[in-house]
Amino acid sequence: MQDNAPARHRIPRRRTLPLTIGAGLTAVALVAGMGAVANAGEVSQANAGTGTLAAPALVGWATQNGGTTGGGSAAPVTVTTASALISAMQSSSAAVINVSGTITISGMQKVASNKTIRGVGANATITGGGLNIANARNVIIQNLNFRNASDDSINVQYSTNVWLDHLDMAEGYDGLLDIKRSSDFITVSYVHSHDHDKNMLLGHSDDNAGEDTGRLRVTYHHNWFDGTNQRNPRVRFGNPVHVFNNYYSNVGSYGVASTENAGVLVECNYFENVEDPYHLGEGSSDEGSLVARNNHMVNSGSGQTGGSVASIPYSYSCDAASSVKSIVTAQAGTGKI
Template identity: 60%
Template sequence: MRRTSARYKLAGAATAVAAAVALTGTTAWSSGAAEPAAAGQDPTTAAAAAPIGFGAGTTGGAGGATVEVSNASAFIAAVQRTDPVTVRVNGTISLSSMTKVASNKTVVGVGTAGRITGSGLNVSGVSNVIIRNLTFTGSNDDAINVQESTKVWIDHNDVSGAYDGGIDIKRASDYVTVSWNRTHHQNKNMLLGHSDSNGSQDSGKLRVTYVHNWFDGTTQRNPRVRFGNPVHVLNNYFSNIGDYGVASTENAGVLVEANYFENTEDPFHLGEGDSDPGALAAKNNHFVNSGTGQTGGTVKAIPYGYTADSASSVKSIVMAGAGVGKI
């Protein structure tokens, strides 16, 4: 396993401070906590019609027209309309470059037929976008890139083989939920915050909930976090992770809670590459043939109510519900 100086320079100190890791404020994380009204449905339900966590309240194209597309030209025209639209993808859409999705859009696959190949989707400078139930393969860039955007829900997709990132979120994006996705055959999986030098734009933003995702043999960045605080990594299944699971860097604050780690030598740590350590708190996780991770620092309180699944049940829950054809 690759070991970098930034990641391990505080390793000795981390052991001493692990017990002192704190969550500031008050957070309703226990199994008895009520689901917030904005979320609309129990987060353990795979077919939940609305996101929980930071992306709660994202409605996409609700209330607007619905169009069904099966080729690239119709797809591009639909996702770039200025009015609220639900775009149903029925077939394989072959893109040659990253395609921008406008505000107030729901882009959703029909059954298991919706596929995006060749390139990916660019959610840039917009708000209120939902991307669901699509298979992304072989992008020449990212599968999904989110930047300078708010209120985004990325749900029940299958992502593999992107040249760069699987699902990258950056440049002051905020209020995002990434849920029920299966990612596999992917090296750089989920980046949150693109640069150590972008703190002036990113600080106070990049608040993301990662919940019920299946990181299936991905190598790294599950996610790799800069500046976002708090970031919530909840009830995900990490299986056969090649390098590391979660990394907290550059003043980030990450709560890693009630996840299932299997065959993952390095489940979570502080710092990565040349990036300085952030803060990371971990609780109620389940480990099978895995390391125990590295924690330290102070993470802000999670500001929403939620119900956490028991970590020992997460593997079966996520394998049954993550990916396409499950909504």
């Protein structure tokens, strides 16, 4: 999705991901096999990766509005080709889709409601195109690599109850993970984004208040924003948007921007080598509100805050900000669940 804020800096290349396993969220449970998706608030997927960690519980906005269960207890189907993937994820039936190997798609391919799409192992990859979660409800995307998309790697619009989890995203064309146009009740967790400029946009444009006011409520937690230059996230209208326990490393332009009446809570994050960790307004967009608390700064600026943010309606637990770097670098990305 195009935006009015220009790119400002080149981004650094990806570093090696540590192999040690750190402590994660307290709400985890053991799962096995490729079985059913549990109810929101419980462990919500079976082990699709290497089995080194149990899948953390779903936390955040995607637990609200009836919860997010994806394909639920539908019998899993494994896909290895673009045609099989597209057919399965565009079906009108609930589906659990296991992606094996590298699948090349073209353009933005629609994902229908009641779908779980997850990679098998650490190397399952979608390349060439992106996933368009449009006019859908109850979707989970998990344990996948995204590379070289011709537009956005993932776009969410007019959709509710979406969980985007344990992804590795890089080298896209426009946004890596954009959420816009009246979407709501979304959680983005354990994503490692790197080697890209415009990372995660939340809110289509400054003149879209009619669709977006009272919506665009998103939780971003335990993500690794790894040299992603800007939009980590860039927020319009959503209130409250919750940004907690993320690790920001070597971000060249800015971390979080709150604009156009948004309300963003930035808490318990670890900022390292980030001159501008968060601020109000961006480009031609007016200022929103931003509250920051309990963040850990290493060679980083102090950030800009102002205004008030609506209360968070769900239960969550912040890891100590000083521990977030070790936790997130061990657990974000693919092959960890």
